[in-house]
Amino acid sequence: MAKRLTSKEIKRKTRQIYRAIGNTPNNFRSLKVIRSSQFPYRAPTTPKGVTPLESESKLGGDYPTKWARTVPSRIIRTATTELLARPVMNFLAKPKRTGYDRLESLDKQQAVIFVANHHSHADTPLLLTSIPIRRRKRLIVGAAADYFFSSKIGGALSALFIGAVPVERSKASRKSSDQIASLINKGWSFMVFPEGGRSPDGWGQAFRGGAAYLALKCDVPIVPVHIGGTGSILRKGKLWPKRSDTTVTFGTPIWPEEKETSRSFSTRIESSVATLADEVNQDWWTATKRAHSGSTPKLHGPDASPWRRSWTLGNNKSISTPNKKKWPTI
């Protein structure tokens, strides 16, 4: 008696027969079709002798972020900031937030530029969760075009979750500043770290003039913010965060003065952040007196060799933690 075939075996045999007679029905052919698919299912090849088009870059400074300012994206951003970033920051950074009363003088609809020192990747979520929610509804964050927007996925995540817009820091370009200026003119607030990157050694870096230029161009105030302690959480060169106490101090909004240059305005901004740092390290009165006498400690430390800068950092040793591993990983 002939062996009774299972349905699986019947299918296999049928496929063999079809293959033998070269008349495969569609359902068996699908894989083959996919494998042998051609243009337009596959990307076309450029014929020989034709100069291919220069690909129009959509990365870096050219990354389109308009979609991330639409209402659905803003809802997602607010939700993730409140439901994800805030608890994580509260756990990791245990922030002490002060100076909100200084923002009361600002009109509710007034676009502002938040300017802060920068030590760590934690600065962005920390500052985002610290900025009052009504000023966060229409807020964009300046992010290094060459770092955050070097890939499509990175750019999309940055634009969606922190409202990042690309800022060129490695090449002279007015494109990004023009785009940001037009957004500020439309009522969007802007948050930026004018040092241009995280501190490499625990000291601050000189402020670049972009924020001052935008404030002058758009006639909006700067809100200086000092962030302290985040250097211990996720400083440059570290992959995993570490818990640490942090402070976020908002300063009094500074308006550009008439005929003020962006260079001098930038110096004023940097001084006010330094004063806030002094306020955190000392007290308000001492910091105020030092500010008036011009003796506020500089954010970017002494102009000296790296070891002396590190030495001068003194008690702020949080950036340097001993390797706990007894043996190096080979």
Next chain:
Amino acid sequence: MSNNRKKHPRPGLVLEVDRTTPPTLFHHGESFRLEKLPTGRSRIIYPAEPLPGLRDPNGAIQHALENPLGDSAPLSALLSPGMKLTIAFDDISLPLPPMRKPDIRQRVIEAVLDTAAAAGVDDVHLIAALALHRRMTEAELRHAVGDRVYDAFSPSGAIYNHDAEDPEGMTSIGTTPHGEEVEINKRAAESDLIIYVNINLVSMDGGWKSTATGLSGYTALRHHHNPQTMVESKSFMDQENSELHKSNWRQGKVLKESGIKVFQIETTVNNNTFGYDGPLAMLQKREWEWTLKDRALFLGMQGGIKRMSPQARRKAFNSWESPYEITSVQAGEVEAVHKQTTENVYKQHLVKVEGQTDVLTMGLPYICPYNVNSVMNPILVACLGLGYFFNMYKGKPLVRKGGVVIMTHPTPWDFHPVHHPSYIDFFERVLSETTDAVEMSQKYEKAFAEDEWYRHLYRTSYAYHGVHPFYMWYWCSHALDHLSQVVIVGGQPDAVRRMGFRPASTIQDALEIASDTVGFSPSITHYHSPPILMADVT
């Protein structure tokens, strides 16, 4: 498309097909085909990318009106109170596809009327210069001249379609030294000034053809719309070698000498037929530059087209309005203006091509000048391929004498009963008997041209003139005289055979059929259009 590329468009391209060349797009009526051409002996001619449009078209129009070319005075100096002014404008056949609002004609006519109003001109008529084409509907007129103009002139009946069969409305002007009669619209002839507003889509348009053809009738047209003139126009797109052009110019000279004053305004548009970014943008890109979005849209469109009824498909395609941009405006004396216009048209269309080919392939789109908002019947298919596309050359035809043309189009046996009534009879009665243009012109042309029913439909309905299908066939005369075979791929066999062509189901079959006359390894050139290109063959 980036702004930089829009500012610096690439010229046309002749691509030698090799193994790396992706399948080539062929228009196929209201559909598309992607075809692999044989490698090593095929080439594809791509049109130039769209030239940048004028940044301030209205300013350019104003400038052209006040700085005319040739021996013409500025428009404002030509206008005076109490004068009789006629503004004639191109009909629905231009541009193709119809352009997005505002139409160039609207911009120009509004500028002209502004000047006329300032000069105190009261007696103004606007005439759609359609010769023997069908009348334009109110919606079409509104699209062309704009609502403001239409609403201002329509109540008094001062905007209307030219009627070449109105015995009271036409006037004879004279005869050329070659014996060609000249007659034009009576109102235009009696006007102190005719302002002609033209759109030069191809190099054949404009010049004296605007008035001498657009405002005339059968009596004048028969002198150049005939098989002999067409065969001798090599090609009718190349003015220096076009008998059609010369005949029109002779008639224009008669008009000029009779004292008729024409202020010609000619405009050119770029190749932005399908838009830079819209759903049809891929149709004006080179295949290897199709992005993922282009391919997805193309596949989606093809899938959708397959599932649509012919009526829905036609409606969808006819709803496309091209985002053409104006590239130049010239005004003044007819010949000086047209010289400048032709140069501007050539800047966009000319592509240098070396040598002729054995087989010329072309994908015919859904539209030609005579089926806007209508059906592309088999005669129009022949006219578009063998009349228009075949003649888009300067120098020598793209295909050698005795070569083969392979066209792709569904060629349905389908006619618009309102627009093309005489086409139906022509197809049934004339083409079933002869496809020879000379024979049919002698035997049937007069009867169709003077048929009272067709005349009535032309004047009162929206029908093309009774003689129009003959002209469409004559349009093919040069190609039919030059070629040994015409093959239509994907066409309805009966309709294709009726016209004396060979039907084929695939390009490979068509090449097999062509091998009878051009051998098994012919050189092949694909004319990749639209957008429009004109081959400068050396």
